[in-house]
Amino acid sequence: MNPIDPQLPPGDPLVMLGLLASAILFAVGIVGFLSRRNMITMFLCTELMFQGAGLAMISYGRQHMDLSGQVFVIFILTVAAAEAALALGLVVLLYRRKETLSAEAWKELAES
Amino acid sequence: MIAAPAMLSSVLALAEGPLDAHAAPELRWAGLALLLPLISGVLCLLCGWMKVRSKLPAALTIAALGGAFATILRLQGAVGETPVVINLFDWISWTWGDGSRFHGFTANVDLYIDRLTVFWMLFVTGLGTLIALYASEYMESDVGKGYTRFFGAVSIFLFAMGCLVMGGNLVMLYLGWEGVGLASYLLIGYYFTKPEAVAAAKKAFIVNRIGDLGLALALFLIWQCYGTVEYAALWKAIEAAPASSEWTAQAIPWLLMLGAFGKSAQLPLYVWLPDAMEGPTPVSALIHAATMVTAGVYLIARMFPLFIVNPDALAAVAWVGGLTALLAATIGMAQYDMKRIWAYSTISQLGYMFLGLGVGTTFGASYHVFTHAFFKALLFLTAGAVMHGFAGQLDIRKLSGLLKVPGFRLVSLLAVLGCFWLAAFPFTAAFFSKDEILVSAFTAKDERVHVLGWIGLVVAALTAYYTFRVGFRVFFGPVKYEPGDEHHGHDDHQDHGHDHGHAHGSHGASAAHGGHGHHGEFHPHGPRWAIRVPLVLIAVGAMLAGWPSYRTMLNHGEPNWVKTQVAQSSAYQGVAAESHGSHDDHAAAPTAAEGEHAHADHGHLVLGMDAHTAVGRLGSLACIAGILVSLYLHLINRGAADALRRTLMGSIATRWIVVGAERKWLVDEFYDWVIRLPLRLVANILSAIDELLLDAGIVNGIGALPAAFGRLFRPLYGGVVQGYAVTMAGGVALVAAWVIWIWLRGAN
């Protein structure tokens, strides 16, 4: 089914852009998480991904004219806040242990 | 619901077997000959358990063996011309299918009593009793230690020998065969802390096992050909279909032969017997000279109907016997250890017996077994008495003039008598039995074996020489002796000398004690009655062993008693027809056969004489020649022997004779290099293959595959959190892409 079928009712370009933006933000967040070493930056990247998710929620909410999407953004904000509190607490803890924010300082999970 | 009780009751029901109607009632008690040694064995075990510290085990054993002898004596009177089978209880037997021929296997604990059986058991139990009596004194230093073990093993031996000889089927024979092997193992290894003894025991058992395998395969073959392994049925089956040309039937005698050669120490399996002298001397006398080693002869005699149809096999038996006799005699000439010399002479004499079997005279072979049992036991026991008295000294260079040593006069006298028998001095028992064998060799139908007669004569001369080499050196000449390194027989004797580095038979080291250095302190003690009585009785037995021949000689025409015994058994089945018939035409009528004796020898002239006359004269000549040479070299001019040895050693051309004979023609070493070492090498290689290739390589390798596969991805898990994140995100991405792809494909 070709989505650009003229027979179809026209879609909302805002929704399209919002979804694209959400995908891009999520992808960039992942890339950042994977490629940065600074633990704080890494957590910022997770926040980026949260942003992407939130945008997707809003977009779909708009597409379906449903408020649940926005409600979920509220929850996302909640979780993000909780995460930030805990994660940053951990970061501080880890930083105090090794005097560095580099995630690569922690390799205890490695075999041998 | 009551099946199990029924089963159990059948276990306990050792019912008396059904007897043939005409059999004498005494035969019912034949089982006692087996049972009594078994009981004494069990009682000895109990003595061991109770830690009995007296001569009780010896008493029990002697009583039991005496009882067995008495039983056999009664049987001797009762047994008729037809064999009797007595079923003691069922052992291995069941059928399948319709239970017809070839649809069942029966090997019960049966006794097969015919005259051959009784004849054999007679000297086995008789000598067993006497030797047990002898051992009760000989082993007295071990009372409380190995004494019960010794007599327990002797009892087991007698039991097993009984099974071997009296068993009614080949599996029973096999039971006895292995049982005597076990007893032999236990008794050779009696001084179990001595490595040589343990090694010798092991060697004996393993070499015997090679023969046993032959016997086992022969057993299978016999069943495959005739559908039974029970003697009675087997003879009938053979009679029904005598000479099958199937390879299976032809192979039977060859496999049986292998078994016989193992047990009776013939080429190529004789190597265990000399080493077996590590055991206590009574054991050497009983098992390794008089009885067990003749089991091979018994086997072939018993199975003669299977041999008679195969001239090649018989010729092989004859040749192996002849060559063994020659080889062992040459080795015996060059040894210095008295027991070892007697061991080689045993091998040599056994060779004679097989020669006899091979040329078809089961009677001659059996007769020689009979005579040999006595004189060889006598020789061993006197050797043992000497050893007992001289602290384990057996080196003939270190003993001299024992006839004049007080306490040893009787022993020495008997030993010298024994030497005369062994040398087959004219008109001794051995002379007659050997004569019988050699005549048959010269007159055999199969001309290939005639040359063995000449070899036999040569061996006779050699035998006379080495026998009197011992006799003259040890018992005659000036009194001179040095004790062995074993405090054997002393009251303060502590520990059997196993803590000394070497055996009582090892001579070189004992020289260190220095000639007469010990003389002052060492007093050889003579044997007491328990040794003397059996010696005398055995000597009498040895003399009486010739009695049948004297009677035959005196009243010409009277059948030889031994021949009567042998003739009325399977050993003579077919002999008359096949063999040239120098002795009988018909097994059942030896009387008539004896009368035709002279006619039968026509056409078999040796040096222009009638075979009997020729062999008699030549044999006497050989014997006397050997004795004379020995007399010169070992009594009159003892230095000459050493000089001769030096001369021979001096020349490259003759050096090998001395070295070869002294080092037993390197047969042990040959086996070691050709069989044992390669096998050991292969075993080590296989062990390495098993541990390295199969286990560590293939099995662990396959086991390591999952780990290796995992290790491929190991870089992703360097412990850094992003490493894990990459996999996670990549996985999510791939799954998402895949789902989307499916969806798109479905959508378009």
Place this chain on the structure above:
Amino acid sequence: MIPPLLYAASAICAVGLFLLLRQPTGKARLGATILGLAGLAWLLVQGVQASGALGFDPRVAIMSLAVAMATAAAVRVITTTRPVFAALYFVLVVVAGAVAYLVMGAEFMAFSLIIVYAGAILITYMFVLMLAQQAPDAGGPSVAYDRVAREPAAAVLCGFVLLAALASVVGDARANQQPAAMIEARANAAAWNRMRGMPELAQERITAELAAAGKDPMGWSPAGGLEVAQDGRTAMMPVTLADGTRHETVLKASDLPVNSTSLGWELVTSYPGSLELAGVILLMAMLGAVVLARRQTDMAEDDRRAAAGLSRTNVEDADLAGDRA
């Protein structure tokens, strides 16, 4: 929207991002940026095209700008080597995101986003940055270990395979688009339903109407029930007047509650449990943060050094122990 083209655009974006992640300088950097932006633009154009909408809509332009800004800022978040800058760029992402929310009619969430994220969360980040980077150039210069991106290729590959996959769904949004009327009807029905639950929201309208009709504008009470008209655009709300008579007020779409009101109602009526849970999560997070922080203070200096793999500093202790022994 044709997937191959979409994927091509994603790939161009990916290449651009990859190049940027390698921290280029000068022209290379410019080129990479242009490449990335071009890819992004193509992607967005395809998105707009895919919607099938015709004509110019200023909202689309604003949205596009916001998206472009968010994307660019996000890229800067992950490419800058200075964490403080990253945090600031993230604020920009949040602001751009809020713009997008606004355009899409989620006003309440747009402002909450700015307040919560830019105002609270990001400030926490800044605090932590301050705490953690005690070096003289704290927050400012890039740190050595993070100057070069790690495994950019793998990261970009993962990220953009995911992007391509997610972007494919965008096309699905159009394909699954229900007729606008139907959506509207359903949305209206939901809105009227909410209205039914909180008739006070119609108070203004009813008061105005009663006042216009010359009745006591305050003396009414809801009579229960709300009759939605056939087309769903209007509804009739019955009220009982003070005198007991019944009055029927016709409500129009413009009388429906605004976004924040509706959202609040929805949250409380449809997701009360989740709301409670969210509260618990926040509480737990707070407790957790406290515990994490406390544990640190409990540790003695030497323990911490030991935990960090450093040697013990307190040599006197050892000496004392030796004396005692």
Place this chain on the structure above:
Amino acid sequence: MNLIWASILIPVATAAVIAVANARAARSLAALGSLASLGALAVFAWQFPAWSTGAVFPEPCGCAWLSSINATLGVGFDSVSLLLALLEAFLIPICVIGSWSAISDRQREYYGWFMLLHASILLAFAARDVLLFYVGYEFTLVPLLFIIAIWGGPERRQAAHKLFLYTFLGSLFFLGSILFVGWQHHASTGLWSWDMGTLSTFASARLPANTQFWLFAALLAGFAVKVPLFPVHTWLPLAHNQAPTAGSVILAGTLLKLGTYGIFRLALPMAPEGGAALAVLASVLCTVAVVYAALICWVQTDAKKLVAYSSVSHLGICMLGLFALNPVGAQGSVLYMINHGLSTGALFLLIGMAYERYHVKDMDQIGGLAKRMPVWAFFMVFFTMSSIGLPGLNGFVGEYLCLFGTYIATADASTGYPGLLGPGFALVAGTGLILGAMYMLLLVGRYVFGPLREPKADGHGKHDGSHGHDPHGAGHGHDEGHGDLTGREIGLLVPLALVCLFIGVYPKPMLQAIGPVVERTLAPYPAAVERTLKSQPQAAEAAKAEPKEDDRG
């Protein structure tokens, strides 16, 4: 039926009680439980009515277990499985009581696991439902894993891992095969059935020869690991060597028999065509195993490892007898299973007893123990003789019937059972007798006889770090450790010796009990073997035309 379940469930209940009981009482409880289990089974055996008919008693019930596929809890014995189960029940009290002094560590767990092991082995022998059999067969691994991994020697972890993974892999083949047969049965008749008899009848009659070939191959592959046959035996020496004494005893005694029993009970009846087609290949493996393992034994210096390899060699003979496909060989084979369990189990027990005293198994360091422990030496020689097949002891009957069966398994049909092996196989396997004597006497000659060699540092020093020997035990080891066997130990060995002697002297009841079952199992074989012979015309012709050369030998 109730007695069967009683004998299986008593150990389970005992394990449960042990789990909550006082640690000191564990060993007594275990002994009681195992004796009670033996008692229940003995009463059942006493009342067993099918000793001479070869039938299964009681008729397996249809009590549902997994009702959707009609798997049942059917248990029942025929005389073969009953004999094996009796062997198991007989050995377990010996193992348990034999562990009293050896295990002082984590006793509750140890005896609990042992009881579970016992129950699962009994279940496997009793099961008439293949899935139930699988459960019992497979569950044995769990207790054994713990027994070896916790109370074993220094390399116990590796040994336990290898044992578990290896045999587990093998049983996957077995599981796959029985599931296949069950599924075929369902596909063909529309009914689910997992009854051994039903499936055997179905598979042997209805599956095509080609399918049977692969079925037999898969079953053989599965059971061969457990037996173990030649190339897949390497887990055994390690497991035996590292296992605690009682673990070795039960491993050699009955666990390995599960493999041979599986072939006898499932593989042979289910796929006669396959059995006939694969008999020669399997026999070649057996024959290789006999010689190969025997030679390896000969160069071992570790007493326990030597006996472990001897198991491989002995079971080669045992399987060879089975693949002779005639009643003689199969009789011998079943008898051999029992005999091997008795004599090898006893040897492991004896080696364990010496090990408890010296903590050394290496014959380079220790030897001549007869001087210190004459009673021990007596039993050692006794069981060695039993192991090398001395007539009059148990080993002989089984071993010789196996070889005999192999020997007469020629194309010649005069026995009613044409076979595919023949004298050649018997000859090669027969060298196992010689080699067997060589290595067993090596063991006796060095370990029991010869000059006394004791490790210098007793107990304490040579303690090789294995668990299960308590520090206190090592303490009094000096006084008591080098003494001869205690009354308890003698009490364990005497029943074993008596049974060995009884079987050797009077095997008739056992032969008569095994016979009908064997005939029943082998009933389809003469025809199948004939077909196989015909399908190999050159071999058949060669066998007939040139009887002098047995080419398949």
